[in-house]
Amino acid sequence: MKTYENQGNKDTRSGFGAGLTELGRTNPNVVALCADLIGSLKMDQFIEENPERFFQIGIAEANMMGVAAGLTIGGKIPFTGTFANFSTGRVYDQIRQSIAYSNKNVKICASHAGLTLGEDGATHQILEDIGLMKMLPGMTVINPCDYNQTKAATMAIAEHEGPVYLRFGRPKVANFTPENQKFEIGKALHLQDGTDVTIAATGHLVWEALEAAKTLNENGISAEVINIHTIKPLDAKAIIDSVSKTKCIVTAEEHNHLGGLGESIARVLSQHKPTPQEFVATNDTFGESGTPAQLMEKYGLNANAIVKACENVIKRK
Amino acid sequence: MANTQLLEDITTQVRRDILRMVHKVNSGHPGGSLGCAEFFVALYNEIMDRNDGFDMDGIGEDLFFLSNGHISPVYYSVLARAGYFPVDELNTFRLINSRLQGHPTTHEGLPGIRIASGSLGQGMSVALGAAQAKKLNGDNHLIYSLHGDGELQEGQNWEAIMYAAGNNVDNIISTIDLNGQQIDGSTDTVLPLGSVKGKFEAFGWTVVEIEEGNNIEAILKGMAEAKALTGKGKPVCVLLKTVMGNGVDFMMHTHAWHGKAPNDEQLAEGLLQNPETLGDY
Known part of the structure; x- marks a missing residue:
């Protein structure tokens, strides 16, 4: 890894x-x-x-x-x-x-x-x-x-x-991507190679996805991690190529599951490569007051939630 | 010295264009279009300093923004007759695959249009942005904009009006078409505007009133006065008192023709009152 x-x-x-x-x-x-x-x-x-x-x-x-x-x-x-x-x-x-x-x-x-x-x-x-x-x-x-x-x-x-x-x-x-990197609009970034499950994450959830991949690895599950920094235009090829290998996907975002990255990916996959998918996102709800960590835990938007979603989606392959 | 007769002749032809455009597709907004015909003709043929051709950035020329986009018939007619696009294209108004959409837009690339409008209340903000771009570019030309009076019920206008005075945007002349009418009736019955002059002045604008907003000479005189007031630290507002449906007697002094097209007989009557001058498209 x-x-x-x-x-x-x-x-x-x-x-x-x-x-x-x-x-x-x-x-x-x-x-x-x-x-x-x-x-x-x-x-x-x-x-x-x-x-x-x-x-x-x-x-x-x-x-x-x-x-x-x-x-x-x-x-x-x-x-x-x-x-x-x-x-x-x-x-x-x-x-x-x-x-x-x-x-x-x-x-x-x-x-x-x-x-x-x-x-x-x-x-x-x-x-x-x-x-x-x-x-x-x-x-x-x-x-x-x-x-x-x-x-x-x-x-x-x-x-x-x-x-x-x-x-x-x-x-x-966490600040973990290279300083002075070149940013290419619409080009997904492949962060981790894996064979059992793809995690496509955006925004704050990308670091959580990397943390989740470490935990999964310890449990014998090989997770591929993709940073989808550009939600539109979506890098469909990167997603299709990855699930061609892993056969299942978890999407992760700090957003409602309605209208977010997960839906965009589901649309691409339903057209080109129907694939089991789990959504790490809020479930058609408003938020509330609390610390960021408390909220991400309560609404299921952290590394633990991604691990669970990966374990679930692998069973659906 | 302006050739007033020529401007009158253009206006008569523009009225014919408006009537024929909305009649052909049985839709569109003739009332407000007719009410502002003299203003548009004076603006594009006499008042504004315009470059040949069309360039989106409009560097080194005066620019115009229409906020109440539903009066697109008068806008299209005047733009075509000022040479921005072929006059024959007026035949395509509101038809499928046309550049002359129901409301003006940049989307189809129609020369002369710099912003989409139709959803009301947005044009003054855009005009102010363009005015500030002119200042940043060291371009001494002016921004003109037109707004309906009913449109002032949209709150964004008052954000823009406050912003313009607070930031000394003094290279803009925003004209309000004060015809007192909107779709559901008079502005006084739908949602009274109170004193528009008092409101603009209270917000820090200089106000010029044109009592005879359908009189070319009065428009030229009032707009010259407005232009002389630019560059003095305050935005300038022109209150243009017009008659909706002006020039077609049965369409005047009523909101009934805000968004209704004439039938065949009404078209014939309207055209009879406005004989061909420059030639129909």
Whole structure:
């Protein structure tokens, strides 16, 4: 088995902030907008270095999406920053008409996604955003797994022409992917070779999948682990190739099982290679207050849950 | 000095285009389109400094954004007659495989359109973004936008109105089509707007009123006044008092023709009141 070393826990939102800072230094067309959450989105350094390229919108997310769409007319590359809940559900029609349908080059950058936002509770813990965004024609949907990958993804989406939804989170989590990696949109990353079961994970669940694979290995089960950082466009070939070998799959995500990565994979497999699948995801429910670790345990989104799902899906082969 | 007669002639032809477009497909929005015909004609033929051809980024020219996209017939007619696309293409309005969708969109690549609109209340935010892009690019040209009065019931407008004044976006002239009508009746009966002038002023905008919003000379004078007020630290709002359905007597002063097409007889009557000037498509 390959071993992955945690270089020290870091939050993915800080990876976004670092990527944005780098873009501020290298790409004069990049501009940033925020709806009163500069500190939470780690945008301070970009603003300090590029005050003329930053737009404080206030608590007015609908206006932020429209202003971002308008800034593209004239060649700017706007990065909007707010929580995932306010980046999607609150402004769905603005994104749909002014950004997606109008094919504007806006990067919707969404922090505090999912249960790991923690104590603020269900009002802020969106578990539906991947579904909302992937349904929009032309929208690219990315959910990187750690600090380094979020930084790389932030820089990569500036080079991509078209609307992008970039999802990341609040807590400090394992940072284990290479520093200064090149991020290729739509290209799944093969993290662990295995023969008995495929684990396809996205976001914070990728590290949990690697931990699960270690436990499974100790129990004599060989798990293949794939990091699906790009949910749309989905790397169908990587998934089909893997299940051709393992004959079963577990998908893992910090999202509702309705509308998430698991459903996207189920669609691909049902068309091309029907395969037993188990879903590690929330079960059509809202979250609640608690620490991230407590919530991930209660709602079944950690390494233990992935191990159990793998054991179950192997029996269905 | 503007050739007012030429603008009047274009307007008459635009009215014919609007009536014929909505009649052919028995759908579309003639009322608001007719009410804004003079404004559109003056804007595209006299007021805006436009480059030849169409480029999405619009560097070095004035740009226009339509927020109340349902008045697409007047927009399409004026764009075609200003040379953005062949006038014959007006024949395809609302038909399958057309670039002239029911509501304006960039999706089919129609020259002249820079944003989709139709779902109301979004255009001012977009126009403000484009205005700020102009400032970042050191481009001294202006952004023009048009909004329905009923559309002001959408809350996003007020986010945008607050933002524009708070950030001194003074290279925008946002015009409100103050016709007092919306689908279900008058704006006063559906959801009263109160004093639109008072509201814009309270939000920190400079307001110019054009009492005769269907009079070309009044429009030119009012818009020149508005233009002179740009660049002074405040966004500029024009309140354009129009008559819905203007130029077709049985369509005037009522919300009944907001989204209804004329039948054959009504079309003939409307065309009789607006004789051909530039030639029908």
